[in-house]
Amino acid sequence: MSVRQSLLAILDQGPCYGYQLRSEFDRRTGSTWPLNVGQIYNTLERLERDGLVERGDADEKGHVYWRITDAGSAEVASWLTSPVVRSGATRDELAIKLAVAATLPGVDVAAVIQTQRTASLQRMRSLESTPYAGAEPGGPEELAWSLVADSMTFAAEAEVRWLDHIEKRLALHPRHALGLELATERPKRGRPSLVKGDAQAAIL
Amino acid sequence: MSVRQSLLAILDQGPCYGYQLRSEFDRRTGSTWPLNVGQIYNTLERLERDGLVERGDADEKGHVYWRITDAGSAEVASWLTSPVVRSGATRDELAIKLAVAATLPGVDVAAVIQTQRTASLQRMRSLESTPYAGAEPGGPEELAWSLVADSMTFAAEAEVRWLDHIEKRLALHPRHALGLELATERPKRGRPSLVKGDAQAAIL
DNA sequence: ACAGCCATGTAACTTGTTACATGATTTT
DNA sequence: AAAATCATGTAACAAGTTACATGGCTGT
Numbered sequence: 215m216s217v218r219q220s221l222l223a224i225l226d227q228g229p230c231y232g233y234q235l236r237s238e239f240d241r242r243t244g245s246t247w248p249l250n251v252g253q254i255y256n257t258l259e260r261l262e263r264d265g266l267v268e269r270g271d272a273d274e275k276g277h278v279y280w281r282i283t284d285a286g287s288a289e290v291a292s293w294l295t296s297p298v299v300r301s302g303a304t305r306d307e308l309a310i311k312l313a314v315a316a317t318l319p320g321v322d323v324a325a326v327i328q329t330q331r332t333a334s335l336q337r338m339r340s341l342e343s344t345p346y347a348g349a350e351p352g353g354p355e356e357l358a359w360s361l362v363a364d365s366m367t368f369a370a371e372a373e374v375r376w377l378d379h380i381e382k383r384l385a386l387h388p389r390h391a392l393g394l395e396l397a398t399e400r401p402k403r404g405r406p407s408l409v410k411g412d413a414q415a416a417i418l
Numbered sequence: 419m420s421v422r423q424s425l426l427a428i429l430d431q432g433p434c435y436g437y438q439l440r441s442e443f444d445r446r447t448g449s450t451w452p453l454n455v456g457q458i459y460n461t462l463e464r465l466e467r468d469g470l471v472e473r474g475d476a477d478e479k480g481h482v483y484w485r486i487t488d489a490g491s492a493e494v495a496s497w498l499t500s501p502v503v504r505s506g507a508t509r510d511e512l513a514i515k516l517a518v519a520a521t522l523p524g525v526d527v528a529a530v531i532q533t534q535r536t537a538s539l540q541r542m543r544s545l546e547s548t549p550y551a552g553a554e555p556g557g558p559e560e561l562a563w564s565l566v567a568d569s570m571t572f573a574a575e576a577e578v579r580w581l582d583h584i585e586k587r588l589a590l591h592p593r594h595a596l597g598l599e600l601a602t603e604r605p606k607r608g609r610p611s612l613v614k615g616d617a618q619a620a621i622l
Numbered sequence: 623a624c625a626g627c628c629a630t631g632t633a634a635c636t637t638g639t640t641a642c643a644t645g646a647t648t649t650t
Numbered sequence: 651a652a653a654a655t656c657a658t659g660t661a662a663c664a665a666g667t668t669a670c671a672t673g674g675c676t677g678t
Contacts (some may be wrong), residue, residue, distance in 0.1 A: 216511040218665070220518045227522060233629050242521040247509050250667060255631055260665080276674080278630070292531055294519060297537035299510040300573065305451050305638090307420040308502040309569035314424045315564045316496060317446040318431060326498055333501030357591060358517045364587075365513035365580050368502065372576030376569050383568075388563060419637070437657050449659090454639060459659055464637080480646080484660075 217249065218257055219293050222282065225267055232258060232279040244359025245348055249323045258397060308373065323384060331377045338370045420447045421453065422461050423497050426486065429471055435481040448563025449552055515516060520588060527588060535581045542574045
């Protein structure tokens with residue numbers, strides 16, 4: 215929802231045409247996440263479908279200006295006054311991956327953790343060493359860029375902390391404590407493995 | 419990709435039927451993110467389409483077992499040996515939102531930050547006070563649950579730290595330093611606002 | 623003239639997600 | 651007998667994303 219909402223929020227400041235919205239989005243996010251132009255037009259059509267924006271006539275230069283509706287403005291206001299909720303809905307790809315990997319017999323969780331940690335540390339280093347390659351230094355775009363870069367840095371740091379934490383935690387638990395190991399030597403294919411209770415008998 | 423990959427990784431341990439996959443996923447993630455059963459069947463069909471799993475015949479109980487293919491196993495191996503990359507692709511909804519909000523004249527960024535911080539702190543409190551409501555305490559599911567819960571806690575802490583950080587940072591910058599304010603009194607609708615340079619003349 | 627950017631669009635596709643239908647088995 | 655759970659599936663949709671087509675304008 216972030217692209218959709220961002221474009222809507224920008225339009226709440228006044229009418230814009232598609233291509234313009236892209237550059238506005240890029241400026242405001244410090245060009246951290248490049249946005250394919252085509253997506254602008256898709257998103258605008260979907261916003262129009264939902265009654266949040268209206269398509270204006272093209273001006274003499276052929277620019278098609280879009281303007282926000284009252285419903286759209288209300289949506290923006292609601293967006294800005296309510297927090298981004300990370301709870302139930304949003305799935306953390308890394309957390310899922312490690313939770314699953316940790317319960318998979320035959321998987322070297324420590325190695326998975328190590329791989330991730332290396333990547334995260336590398337990312338932190340690259341974030342701190344990359345100054346800002348955009349237009350004017352000291353300008354607003356650089357500020358936007360550093361906001362986003364800081365966010366990534368804090369997230370990467372937290373990631374490393376978490377990895378260290380679960381590494382210790384998992385080291386305390388013997389493998390079989392997870393109760394998800396196979397009865398025999400990792401049969402891989404053609405044999406049941408994860409079945410609980412009597413479902414096992416059904417295949418054997 | 420996390421659901422898709424998780425199911426594939428579970429199937430790499432041995433054939434499973436759809437409903438079983440759901441419970442396996444739930445167990446392994448501590449039921450933190452409930453997974454709609456229908457999604458299992460969709461995902462399985464898509465994995466089959468991509469040649470990563472094969473549909474087996476139903477057994478006497480009517481259970482349709484799916485088994486992974488060699489391509490599927492390779493995919494799992496690749497998944498487990500490569501890190502989750504948070505870089506360019508993955509967009510951080512909160513970072514985008516605040517970067518955009520910070521450049522929007524007329525928006526009380528401090529209030530937005532405060533709202534988010536309150537929510538994040540609330541979330542941290544609720545995470546530390548919620549023990550684990552699942553099946554057997556001390557069992558593997560509880561461990562999985564706490565892995566995920568820790569991840570959320572670390573992420574929420576980082577979020578708060580970041581919010582504090584950018585709050586200070588933004589306080590140093592006078593509003594007009596962002597260079598994105600409107601020439602007049604927030605015209606809202608019907609007037610150009612975000613145009614850069616001569617594009618402004620085109621509408622006026 | 624040609625390369626490259628500005629600008630608008632379209633079509634297709636991905637993963638995630640939900641709502642619903644249907645029947646079998648199990649529990650109360 | 652009714653309610654709940656097990657189990658398989660289908661249909662539709664949301665949001666993100668990309669590749670491509672098309673034309674105008676601009677600088678070399």
